[in-house]
Amino acid sequence: xxxxxxxxxxxxCKSGTSVKIECRSLDFQATTMFWYRQFPKQSLMLMATSNxxxxxxxxxxxxxxxxxxxHASLTLxxxxxxxxxxxxxxxxxxxxxxxxxxxxxxxxPGTRLLVL
Amino acid sequence: GQQVMQIPxxxxxxxxxxxxxxxNSSTTLSNIQWYKQRPGGHPVFLIQLVKSGEVKKQKRLTFxxxxxxxxxxxxxxxxxxxxxxxxxxxGTGTSYxxxxxxxxxxxxxxx
Numbered sequence: 090x091x092x093x094x095x096x097x098x099x100x101x102c103k104s105g106t107s108v109k110i111e112c113r114s115l116d117f118q119a120t121t122m123f124w125y126r127q128f129p130k131q132s133l134m135l136m137a138t139s140n141x142x143x144x145x146x147x148x149x150x151x152x153x154x155x156x157x158x159x160h161a162s163l164t165l166x167x168x169x170x171x172x173x174x175x176x177x178x179x180x181x182x183x184x185x186x187x188x189x190x191x192x193x194x195x196x197x198p199g200t201r202l203l204v205l
Numbered sequence: 206g207q208q209v210m211q212i213p214x215x216x217x218x219x220x221x222x223x224x225x226x227x228x229n230s231s232t233t234l235s236n237i238q239w240y241k242q243r244p245g246g247h248p249v250f251l252i253q254l255v256k257s258g259e260v261k262k263q264k265r266l267t268f269x270x271x272x273x274x275x276x277x278x279x280x281x282x283x284x285x286x287x288x289x290x291x292x293x294x295x296g297t298g299t300s301y302x303x304x305x306x307x308x309x310x311x312x313x314x315x316x
Contacts, residue, residue, distance in 0.1 A: 123304070132308045133293070134306075135304070193253065196247050198246075199246075
């Protein structure tokens with residue numbers, strides 16, 4: 090099956106620093122990638138939709154200047170949490186939609202962010 | 206906007222008992238997908254339902270999509286301890302649209 094990787098898997102940083110998370114589709118081209126955030130014992134909340142070569146579409150309530158998304162190629166999207174604060178600590182998960190099988194999303198393993 | 210409600214939030218069963226989780230959408234869905242997330246893990250795709258009234262089976266798991274394409278269910282027969290995890294439904298309102306996740310049902314199976 091299709092594989093999506095995320096890096097890093099876990100990161101601890103100090104408050105005020107920026108953290109970059111990478112999402113890669115390993116064996117297919119992903120014209121669209123999605124970024125989700127999941128707090129403990131809660132559901133996945135869509136943060137933004139990332140389209141290759143264009144600006145990301147952010148969900149209501151998600152600050153685009155705080156969560157910078159870049160989708161520079163058909164296999165890579167990055168999420169940068171700028172000036173991270175403890176309340177940004179969460180599980181960030183990306184998913185990629187196969188360009189050929191449009192309705193199937195493949196999820197990455199997630200990145201656990203802890204901001205001290 | 207589109208909302209997807211899922212019940213129950215928690216379900217504790219004895220090994221061997223059956224389990225069902227239900228999903229209801231505020232709007233008609235193009236398709237519905239089901240995912241399983243093990244504790245500490247990420248969501249893993251289980252299945253996608255597209256047709257009205259569709260029923261699909263995967264071993265002990267039975268998935269149904271309602272006639273009106275607004276509700277769905279996942280039924281597990283004779284649960285095993287390996288079934289533990291959170292089961293999420295996720296629907297799209299239009300083809301190729303974004304997924305809206307239900308709240309998930311946390312399943313605990315007691316041996």
